[in-house]
Amino acid sequence: MLEKSWLVLDAFRPTGGPLRLTDVAERCHLPKTTTFRLLTELAEIGAVARRENGYYLGRRLFELGCIVPLERDLRHAALPFMHDLYEATHETVHLGVRDGLDVVYVEKIRGQEAFALPSRVGGRLPLTCTGIGKALLAYSGPELIEEVLARPLRRLTPHSIVDPRRLEEAIGQIQAAGLAYEREEAQPGGACIAAPVFHEGAAVAALSVSVPLPRFHPTRLAPAVKAAALGISRALSRTI
Amino acid sequence: MLEKSWLVLDAFRPTGGPLRLTDVAERCHLPKTTTFRLLTELAEIGAVARRENGYYLGRRLFELGCIVPLERDLRHAALPFMHDLYEATHETVHLGVRDGLDVVYVEKIRGQEAFALPSRVGGRLPLTCTGIGKALLAYSGPELIEEVLARPLRRLTPHSIVDPRRLEEAIGQIQAAGLAYEREEAQPGGACIAAPVFHEGAAVAALSVSVPLPRFHPTRLAPAVKAAALGISRALSRTI
DNA sequence: GGTCGGAGTTCCGTGTCACGGAACGAATTG
DNA sequence: CAATTCGTTCCGTGACACGGAACTCCGACC
CATH class of the missing domain: 1.10.10.10 (Winged helix-like DNA-binding domain superfamily/Winged helix DNA-binding domain)
Known part of the structure; x- marks a missing residue:
């Protein structure tokens, strides 16, 4: 019943x-x-x-x-920074956490002229196909990476990473830069840049800005995204 | 079971x-x-x-x-305008609909230095204690107003309207101005200004900006709120 | 150490009510 | 008018939800 x-x-x-x-x-x-x-x-x-x-x-x-306390503190801490980020870029801003081998989106701010995106608050996408997912993966420890590599990588577009070597390479670059990039791996014509949010040493979430490919200027977006992620991390550490 | x-x-x-x-x-x-x-x-x-x-x-x-299609079109149409309104005012922005004799909040944008508000997405407050509620009430036809007046008015603060005559007066003013004001009727120290959103002739929702009383300047806020509500109404009529 | 109380959990016999097949009315199609 | 498809009602049977009793843990108190 x-x-x-x-x-x-x-x-x-x-x-x-x-x-x-x-x-x-x-x-x-x-x-x-x-x-x-x-x-x-x-x-x-x-x-x-x-x-x-x-x-x-x-x-x-x-x-x-609405009252599920899922990541409530996280969302509470993150929202103001997400709004600021939206204001600075006028592009779609996402906040996601990891659940198993998926990203679960817990917040989303969408621009007025936003293009169609496959994400939805409460929705899931494969870790390896999204900027947020790759950022989380890169900072989640080797066990998770092995688990992901152990099974065939899922694909959402022809550009999704399905070669394990390329994924390992990408993870290395993310760890070096502190930022994850994604180009048309989740959505044709879309790109994004994502940064991890830390709490007590662990990457508990990641923040991203999604942009139509023609407007994608990583060097312009990177500082804002990184600053916002850092701000959220700081706000989180203050709440506890 | x-x-x-x-x-x-x-x-x-x-x-x-x-x-x-x-x-x-x-x-x-x-x-x-x-x-x-x-x-x-x-x-x-x-x-x-x-x-x-x-x-x-x-x-x-x-x-x-997250996927309950409750007012989905409404929220979809409203969010960009709400973000614009937040950007213009940097104050908390609400979108609410009526359910029975309550307001149900369906969207909320909260500023970084926002003060504590009794509202919550998915939460309810009495129609008569909030700006959104009064705006909805004023444009919902006489049957509803009679129904509200038929039972004792609920109170959230000492300033909540509990006198039926004062409520009728307030409704008259709202209908004349196209805007609803609320001062400390839901939350001590808080005020708000709200405007109805129309679709096919009916007030299907209302939009509000909530401000701490010291910063409450109705004449400055009114045009922005009214414009945003109108924008949402237009966007709604385009979706169908 | 002994005893009490309150928490969470397991067991199990009883009686109920969830189950789903059959059949019906209404609307649509050929 | 036959045939299909949909939503709905009816009802007999049997599974399983129900909740009282009892048990285990754990901490407080004397």
Whole structure:
């Protein structure tokens, strides 16, 4: 019951709806009757909403999701610096943490003329395909790097790093520069520059600025990104 | 089972944790045994996380909460204007919608030196105590106003409006000015100015700038807020 | 050391209610 | 009108949620 109801909620990934009863049922491999009952109960509770054109994830889920203390201190410390960074660059700013072999984005500031990006707050992307991911990887210790190299590297675009040697090279450069660059490895036409955020000696998060390739001027962006990441690290150490 | 599990999740409001087993049990008025089983199952699922010092709301909830399409178009249209408004004022910017007799905040941009505010994305406050709430109320039709007036007005501070006559007056002024002001009605020492966002003739949301009272200069803020709200309204009409 | 209390956890018998197949009404299509 | 597809209702069966009792830990107090 409980587990099945969360299966139903997961069926709404990644769009949040709308889905029709039948869609949900077959995504979950559940009988229509059961799905119907679950959706009805979830709707009573407010976890999903039903409208004319189907079911959606509901407000109750939104409200609870907002208070998940996931990296709360981190986000609290980071947001002002992210806004400053956005103000300085007017480009999309991301904050991400590592979960397993993925990046999970926990904050995002998007510019008005921002181009379409595959990232989304709460969403995941492979560590090796993103600037934030590579920055985290480079500062997370050799065990993680080995674990990543142990399995085939995932690819999002033709430019994604899939050669283990190239990845090791890239990690070396990141460690030397204190910054990670990414060009069209996550999104055709997009590039980004990322810097790690440290707390108590560990890279707990990373910050990035994403830019359409034609506007990508690493030397101009680097100091701002580095300064913001440093600022967040300092703010973090003050909170504890 | 399903309903009880959501009771358990609600027990984490408004902080998200940490809570000990016993705390959750008595908040929910459930036997400890039952609570224990529910928390264990929820933890397996990822809806809550257990650490040394207690239970927290978990990552799964965060990820699902992020994709709730609640006002998604609205937020998407509004964010760039909110960033601009923040940039122009460097004060906290809110976007809220109405749910019943509450405001639900759906976006918030907070300045670095922002003072403590009772608002939180996903959180609720009474319509009548906030600038956003009053702006929504003033443009939501007489039925809602009557419904609000029918029951005793809630108060957050000594300055909250609790006299029905004063509320009606205030609504009149808001309708005349197209802007709602609020001084220490939600938070001692805080003031705000809010403007409604329209879509297809209805006030679907409202935008506000919150300022510490000493810095509150309505005449300087008003044009920016009004312009941003108008911009969002225009952007909304373009999306559909 | 002994005792108490309160925490988290395990066990298990009972009774309920979740389950899903069958069947139905409505709407759409051929 | 037959045929399909969708959402919904009904209902008998059996799994499993329920919660009281009991147990284990651990710290406080005397």
